[in-house]
Amino acid sequence: MNKKFPIVACLAAAALIILVAPATATQKPSGPETLAEHLMTPLSLALGPGKSVFVTQNFAGTLDRVDDDGHISNIYTRDKWDVSGVETRGTTTFFVESVGAGQGMPDELAGYLKSINKRGEVRTIVDLATYERQNNPDGFQDYGFGSDVTDECLAQITAPFPPAQ
Template sequence: MRSTRPLIAAGAAVALALSLPTSASAASDPPTPKQWSDQVAMPYSLTVDGHRVLVADGAMGMIGQLQPDGSIEPIITGAEGTTSVATRGKTMAYTTSLEQGEEAPPLESGLTLQNPRGTTYVDLHAYEYANNPDQGNTYGFVDSCLGDAGTNAGITDAHAYTVVPYGGDWLVADAGANVVWRVTDAGDISVFTLFPPVPVEVTEDVLPMFGVDENGQPVLPDCVVGSTFNAEPVPTGITVGSGGVVYVTTLPGFPGMVTGAGQLWRIDRNGGEPDAIASGLAGPTSVAMAGNGAVYVAQLFGGGVAKVSTSGEQLGFIPLPNALAVSTASNGTLWAATAAATDEQGNPTGPGTIVSVSKGKVKVNGHVLR
């Protein structure tokens, strides 16, 4: 998977031309999001613990807590490349991936578990490099005039993106390894589920994404149009529903990240084969389960947050450009975060934000528990 921040910049311009299936939006008539903070840059993850709202800001290398005045109180600093935060009792878990460039896999990637008894670091990078569960997948062009050119098996690449508690363990969606890991408090790792490649049709609009010459013409031959490109699935968001059923979003990788090929998957309790229940999502990066059984999906390139049922039926849409993270409170409040706005070159043009969506009064607890 390409490193996350360049991915956001690269996809934003192309995403302007995309149209998402939001036919249920008019019927849903959701409340207008209320902005609480603009003191974040890349808030990859939100976690709601009671009335506490925690945020993992990858640009700041910080785990922080939203305060009633909109400021962010740091809890953990120096967490370079942090991508998510979760809690279970007195344990705080967060993921980090140390990037080394736009196209190269991260140098380090892991899960940190911190509680009053101490701190444990689980090296997911080392486990991926020793096992590489998706090496049996085939990515790249299939059934094209290029033959076997441009195809490859799954490479070693770990990019821990989201962690959630799962019973007495933790689940980690790994956007590089293309799996969900199951991790114990003792640091034991196993594969919870492995995702298959995501087929993307190479249309005339998609063809130039593979490169153009000095005259602006596609570098690949026209005979590629109509073929299939197997993109890496790139799991991002993860949430747990009733009965231990797990829901995961996949981005997916190039060129699917900018063609609306994102999906929502269901995995039965204790893992196994994933089942795609919704498609047509544009850059889904986060997912959260509501108390009424609905699922909210943040779409980075889709202009907002989609609301779907656990069977994949569209239930509504909340406009929120650059939506990057979602989380839900027990009282039904939806919390969401947006990425800092950028131009086509990836230069910041505005801050990230944290917002709430609720029909009632929303309370924020600023007391920090360390």
């Protein structure tokens, strides 16, 4: 009889915990939550340290940090370049910057994989454009609109985003 009492007591305690736990859980908001507004082309993002989110504004040429309170801080800017492809590892943030190569002129392409540390020091890791010109790893792919898209349709896409051809 003495051995049954601890087992019954444990089961009763477990039942109370199971019943109380859902009542104390917080309700998560349903649907998406807006972290920041007024961003231009935020095409890449990565979770950073301290509940921050790093976001690239590709065509604006910026890498920004959005804190959990919605405050936006610029981390890196390269005027007239695209900044994209952000990723973090610890306190180091990696991103890609590129320019040129439009309208079928690959010799005008410039692009780099870079990193920026928590002190704001930027380092170039690799020249991606040189690798692209030498190896063309996606040369079998077609990008943009095909020749079957009419000029009338393409004219509906307005600046600052000309359609890819």
